[in-house]
Amino acid sequence: MRALARPLLSMIFVVQGANSIRNPEPLVPKAQPVTDRLVPMVKKVAPPQLGDRIPETTVNLVRLNGAVQVLGGLALATGKGRRLGAAVLATTLVPVTVAGHPFWQVKDKETRAVQRIQFMKNLGLLGGLLLAAVDTEGQPGLAWRASHGAKAAKRETKRGAKAAKREAKQFAHEAKQAAKLAKAELHIG
Template sequence: MTVVRALARPLLSVIFVVQGANAIRNPEPLVPKAQPVTDRMVPMVKKVAPPQVSDRIPDTTANLVRLNGAVHVLGGLALASGKGRRLGAGLLAASLVPTTLAGHPFWLEKDKTVRNQQRINFMKNLGILGGLLLAAVDTEGKPGVAWRATHGAKAAKRETKRGAKAAKREAKELAREAKHAAKLAKAELHLG
């Protein structure tokens, strides 16, 4: 791991761990802002999710806020520690979308000053989302699964061609040797 990664991951995750822990301990201040988003999203998710998932979705907005906080804490710790960092970054990115929509709906604000402040916070979250997406796909310089699969298939094809060419050369050489052996046998018959 590079020094930049060792510094960047904890810096990117600290807001999620701290705010997630706060949401778990004290969700009530966040409930009024989360309510409009959860009222729209939960029925949609319950409709498309399999029964074993939809049955486990919390019924109250406070518990949904706590659940989101838990995702933030766990994802943040995974990202910061490097253990499950890509999954953690992906979870944080996915949970940041509804968090941002609930927390910073600048388009609903009438007061110009409040609207500008909400817009700035909204855009900050978009920047954090970009960082999380980069962290989610970061393979630390190692080839990703897709690259390895593609290049593995190409390498296998190359090796197969090489093997076929070698087998063809070998068969030609054996044919030459057999022809030469036949000539020698024929010559011995004529001498003897």
Template sequence: MTVVRALARPLLSVIFVVQGANAVRNPEPLVPKAQPVTDRFVPMVKKVAPPQVSDRIPETTANLVRLNGAVQVLGGLALATGKGRRLGASVLAASLVPTTLAGHAFWQEKDKDARNQQKIAFMKNLGVLGGLLLAAVDTEGKPGVAWRATHGARAAKRETKRGAKAAKREARQLAREAKQAAKLAKAELHLG
């Protein structure tokens, strides 16, 4: 791991660990802003999700805020420690979307200064989302699974062709040697 990655991952994740822990411990201050988002999206998710998932979605907004906070703590720790970093970054990115919509709905603000502050916070979260997406696809310079699968198939095809050509050459060489052995045997038969 490079020094940049070793610094960037914890820096990117610290806000999620701290704010997530706060949300788990004390969700009530976040409930009023989260309520419109949860009221809108939870029924939609329950319709789409399989029954074993939809039955486990919390009913109260406070519990949903706690769940989101727990997800952020776990995702933040995964990203910061590097253990499950790509999955952690993906989970954080997914949790950041409803958090941003609920917490920084600048389009609903009437006061110009409050709207500007919320817009700045919204755009900062978009920047963090971009960083999380980069972290989610970061393979640390190693080829990803898709690249390896594509190039592995090509390499296997190439090696198969090389093997077939080598087998043909070997067969021709064996045929020549067999012919020469037959000639020598015939010559020895005539001499003997």
């Protein structure tokens, strides 16, 4: 099921991302208010070597977002880096949704309804991406394996210590018995 679901989920991102790279201009007016607020915040928190590489123009930001969506979509679809790809797509979807479907700003009732549906569709995609980002395909995740590995090691150490204690006690008992037997033989002989 995953082999079918991942490409289906990623298809919109690959197609729309490619369109954004080839023809970003129609998206610029909606993206501009979001990029104007988001870019300064990102530059403020990003390390200087990364912050200096963030494009200044909205056209280039739209293209960059498109490229990220294509790469994330391909990673998700192919299964190579699927969890990272899904997480990256989820991250890009949030500003795209806010910029593309701000239904709360629309006055016309019909247009507002359409934008609300598109907004909710994107929330559904976001939910699917979040599931894909945490999907370990039925195998324990790294965090689970690390914590359970530590518990297993602790348990095995306790077992080993108990076994060593038992063996030492048994050895001491046998040594005591041997000493008694040797003492008894000395008295007899």
